[in-house]
Amino acid sequence: MDCLNSMAPTDEELISFALDGEALPEEANNHLQQCETCKQRLAAYKQANVYLLSHLYRSQCPSGEQLSLYCADLLPADERMSIASHVKDCPLCATEVEQSRSFLRMDIEIPASSFSLRALLHPIFATRVINAQPQFAVRGDASTATWPRQYKTESVDLSFHLSLTSSGQHMLLGIMTSTDPDGSVDSFEGVPVELYTAPGPLAASGDESAAPPLLRTQGDDLGHIVFKPVPAGQFVIVVYLPNRELVIEDLSIE
Numbered sequence: 001m002d003c004l005n006s007m008a009p010t011d012e013e014l015i016s017f018a019l020d021g022e023a024l025p026e027e028a029n030n031h032l033q034q035c036e037t038c039k040q041r042l043a044a045y046k047q048a049n050v051y052l053l054s055h056l057y058r059s060q061c062p063s064g065e066q067l068s069l070y071c072a073d074l075l076p077a078d079e080r081m082s083i084a085s086h087v088k089d090c091p092l093c094a095t096e097v098e099q100s101r102s103f104l105r106m107d108i109e110i111p112a113s114s115f116s117l118r119a120l121l122h123p124i125f126a127t128r129v130i131n132a133q134p135q136f137a138v139r140g141d142a143s144t145a146t147w148p149r150q151y152k153t154e155s156v157d158l159s160f161h162l163s164l165t166s167s168g169q170h171m172l173l174g175i176m177t178s179t180d181p182d183g184s185v186d187s188f189e190g191v192p193v194e195l196y197t198a199p200g201p202l203a204a205s206g207d208e209s210a211a212p213p214l215l216r217t218q219g220d221d222l223g224h225i226v227f228k229p230v231p232a233g234q235f236v237i238v239v240y241l242p243n244r245e246l247v248i249e250d251l252s253i254e
């Protein structure tokens, strides 16, 4: 895209204007006001600027999951410090941290008695992913006792983390990540998620109705879910995505 008018701003002038806000020479500026071609040239540079900025930032950014754990205070000290210093300089992560923190502070549980039971029409069972990395834990039952716990389905990865709230209660933080190449899971915002005492809603058969969930919450736009306070026990979690339900069986909290 080129403008042949002799008054047209040069590429260099337009770039300094779009990227650094440097004023254009007066004639060039006057020309820009009335030339569609030059307006389009400018718009293209501005767009490139936004794209470059977001990519430059994002290439240095911690993953969404790490940021979530950072907000929930679940990271070891060295990782926490490196993320803290990144967040100070990165407006994108700073915004995300702000959102996560306010979500974690919120009390979003809806009393279980205030809604009717749903049927599980297309339950998809999540598979537990046992971390292959060496753990500094005893062998044997270590796999059931360690946190975080990773689960996957064909379209969503889930990780669960257990932490203590300031009042000493257990808080279960879940982070959902879409792995769906078709993008059919584009948002977790507002998705209902329920925590049942095992065996949960699938154990009911025939006319027998299942017990209501113990806790209910919903996902936020970053795929977080929080249950608090969570007692010790065996639980089943159901994520009600549109058209299907993800079922996480046998999540035990000691």
Ligand SMILES: [Zn+2]
Residues within 6 Å of the ligand: 003, 004, 005, 008, 031, 032, 035, 036, 037, 038
């Ligand atoms: Zn022009």
Ligand SMILES: [Zn+2]
Residues within 6 Å of the ligand: 057, 058, 060, 061, 062, 086, 087, 090, 091, 092, 093, 094
């Ligand atoms: Zn960042």
